[in-house]
Each structure stands twice: as structure tokens, then as C-alpha cells.
Amino acid sequence: MSLAAPLGLSARALREAILAGSFSVLEVTEAHLAQIAKHNSELQAFQRVDAESALARARELDAALARGEGNGPLFGVPVALKANMCVQGMETNCGSRILEGYIAPYTASFVQKLLDAGAVLLGVTEMDEFAMGSSGENSAFGCPRNPWDTQLTAGGSSSGAAVAVATRMVPIALGSDTGGSVRQPAAFCGIYGLKPTYGRISRYGLVAFGSSLDQVSPFAHTAGDLELVLEVLSGLDERDSTSLPLPAFEPERPAEAQRLVGLKVGVLKHELNADVAPEVLVQCQAQLERLEAMGAELMEIELPHLSYAIPTYYVVATAEASSNLGRYDGSLFGKRIEGDGSLTGMFEATRNGAFGDEVKRRILLGTYVLSAGYAEAWYGKAQRVRTLLRRDYAAAFEAVDVLASPTAPTTAFRLGAKKEDALAMYLSDLFTVPASLAGLPALSLPAGLTSNDTGCLPVGLQLVGPALSEGRLLRLARALESSQTSALPIPPLCTEIR
């Protein structure tokens, strides 16, 4: 590990280097702000960068260190948040015109934990409006570009956060994952993303999209950093009634953390694999073979109701979204459009004028599946199919310890390719939505680069485990990481990190 410059180091390495006196927090912060300044206009990862606050915070931490006070687990580590996370006094607009200029009245629990651990907040990253999208194209403000090929999508909805980590603007960023919004952009950008078990991390201060699905989820460029962030952010928070009454996540003990022999890895078998790009299957298969070489046992596993997961997810998620977004009507938050001067006119003018097309589409769909005469056929049915999917997973985990599949059926696709085809966009979430419906932990790890006529693009391998099995998923991710013969590839445009 070179310590010539703080860019490209993991959060753990940065903290150690700061505590060892190799860099000051100010130097680390300035280097990452410079990286943002260099690439953000092209890539649009950050919606807002607050350099002044970050530098002030860095100086405070350096002063604390000089007094012998700095030793938090993220001490001096630059971090970025998604634009749907509340920080008191900062704009939280969710990528939507309807919340443009809205200042959060309090700080999210998980943000406070980051800050208490010594992190330095550099800014807020771009996202699909209200986290609805798989390509980053639905923000009202900017569209992040994939750093591996700027004509391609970075994935979504936590697009900007993924780009920020992939280009080493920050070693850690937080996204939110409702149906794959961290795992899929992690796969498209060549980094790690972890959706924890539902309830692991408090949602207090995360603006709701689908309340039974949303989870705060970290991005990192090492598996060890995912573990570190999960350790910092997890644990009971009484301000979120879905927060699990458990202590913070504890990493596995070293002896356990190295055990792969006999670990059963279920390889998802499904006819829809026919829709997966061959180059994606090849890369994932190579990772599975490496796990096998390290002692894991591979076996094919079927989830009988997998092909019903997309309809089920989109019925449940849009129903919840239509309810959650009912609060944005010009009365309580953000923007108001007066309309004809009546109360109803104000509601309608505000919602019609300030929501983007994808949000309108999902509110329409969600309201329809909840409406009288259709609710049982759609929402009621989807809730029951959700039970079947959970049972599928329970049966699978009787036979195997984890389930593996591609994170996404393709590599990153061209910007605009699916924007006008909602169904095609939704179908790209095939592998990520089932774990969300079941509330299970799921991790996307870099599975190498394709090398064909579409260029070199990252592929993601997804691992899903039983509830609270994040330690096991991280064990596999670390094993694959440490068995690599070369460092994790960095996007070609980041020439300064090579």
C-alpha cells in the first residue's frame, strides 16, 4: 500500500494512516475534495458539495487528534450521503422539484452515527427522484454517468453515491436500497454494496419510498469497509419501530471468518437465466469456481416463485410509495404551486407540476392497485405471493448457506435505452427484488470486467443469506477479494490513482 497520497485508500487504511501521522484529516479531506472537483462536472456524482463545512470539520478533528481525543472507527474518513437522507440544516430534496430547497429539521440516526464515529461529510450525491429508478435518469437535477463509459448509466437509484466511490471521491458512501438501488449501481460501477437485513439500520431520517422494503445501505471499494460501516450504523433505534432490538453488528471472529470449507453456496437456477448476458454469466461463474477452489460446495437451487418477484415487488413498492408520497401536496413540505386558489387545486397543481414522470407513473400504479375493487386482486395477491417467496428462501436456506446469482442480468446499459420503456427498466431488477421482498441481507461484489466488443465493464455477483447473516456474506466477499491476484480495477478516467 502506497501512502504517497491519500486517494484510493480504504476507510480503514485512511484512519490508520491519520492516526499514525502519515496524513492530517485536512490533507485527506482536501485530496478527496480535489478528486470531486476534477471529475464531478463530467460524472455528476455529487448534487452538492459542502467544501467549507468539510474543511472546518477536518480542522476540528485534527485539533481533537492533537489533544489525544480522536479514535472513532471512521476518524477522518470522507463520506457522502444520498439526497434522501436528513442532515439538520441541509437541503434534502430526494432528487425532486417538490422538495427543492427543503431544509431537513433534524439529523438521521445513521448520519449521526457516522459523524460520532469521526467521519467527514463532503456532500450529497445525486439520485433518481424519490429513489424510483434503475438508471439515475429520473433526477430533477442531474444524471450521473458511469465512470467506465460515460455514455452508460451508473445504475440507480443511488447512482451518484456509487460513482463517488467508484472514482474514489470518497471511500464510503451511503445509499438506500429498496429493490436493488445500491446493489445494482454497485455492480454497474465495479464496487461493493451491501443491503443489510431489514431492520439492521434505523430508517429514522431516511425519506420513505417503500417502508417495508427501504434499507440504508453502504457502498465501499473493499469488503472490509462494508463491514466497518455496518458495525458503526447498526443497532436498535427506538425512533424507528422496525429497528431490530439487537446490539450492533459484530464481525465474525478470525477463526470463523476464514472458514469456507464446507460452506454451501446455492447457485440460483432459473429459466430466466436465459435472459442474462453471456459475459455476465461467465464472470459470475469464474467467481463461483474460485469459491469452490477455496473449499465451498456449490449446488443448484431453485426459488419456485422467482418469476413472480418483479410483479410482486412493483405492486407492493408502488402501493407503499403512493401512500408515502401522499404527504407532498404543497401543505407541509417543500414546493407549493397555488393552482386555482382552492385547497384541492393547490394539491393537484403542486403534485402535477412538481413530480417527475416516473414518480407520477408509480403513484398512479400504486393508487390503482390499492383502489376499491382492485386492492384484493393486486395488493392483496402480491402480499400473499410475498409470503410464498419468503417460504422459497426459507426452504433454500435449509439446503444451503448462501444463494449466489448475478446482481443484474446485464452490464451497465446505454443512457436513454430504457427511459421510455418502464417495463424493460423494471425487468432489469430481476435478481435484486426477491431479497428485498423477504427482508434478507444481500451483497453485490465486483466479479471482474467483461472484455468484448462492448468494452471493459464491471459485473456484479450477488450473495443473499438468511436474516442477520451479513457476517457470512462478508466472509465470502473477503475471501474472493483476498484471492485476487491484482487490485480491484479502477475506472480508466481515474488516471491519478494508478
Add this chain to the structure above:
Amino acid sequence: MNDPKELFKRAADLARMGWTEADAAALEPQVEAVLQAFQVISELDVEGVPPTLGATLLEDVKRQDLPRPSDLAARLVEGAPKFREDCFVVPKAIGGEE
């Protein structure tokens, strides 16, 4: 499915979306295509299967029902487009004005 245009207009009205002909033309065909594709779940027999209401591992959550101080009210109303003291200001539901 009954006439989708009528159903969507009804849903849009319920959601207070101020639906226009332009919205209908731009957005409804895709929603209709999505619903058509999603009809596949109607094939499944779910007789006797209980619904999953959420993915939580919890069955019930309680905390002590005690009053506690909160200093949020002022900051909450400040996030509204229009407010007076600690109240949100909206047009009157009947009779116009605020």
C-alpha cells in the same frame, strides 16, 4: 380489465394528481403495459396463504407512553411553503382565502 382510461383517471383523482390529457397520453400506456405483464400473478393459487405485511422480524413494538419534550415544531413548520407561528397555512377548504 374495464376501460383502463377510466380506471386510471379514477386512480389519478384519488391521488390528487391533477391528471391532464397530456399526462394520460404520456404515462398511461406504459402503466397499462406493466399491468398487463403483471397479470401473471393472478395465475397463482394463494388460497390459504397468509399475507406478508412487512419484512420485519418483529411482531410487536412498544415503548413507554410518556410525554417528552420536543423542540422540533418550529423547525418542522419552517419547512412548509407557508406558515404562521407554529401552524401550516393552506387555502380554506370552503370559502376561499387562507
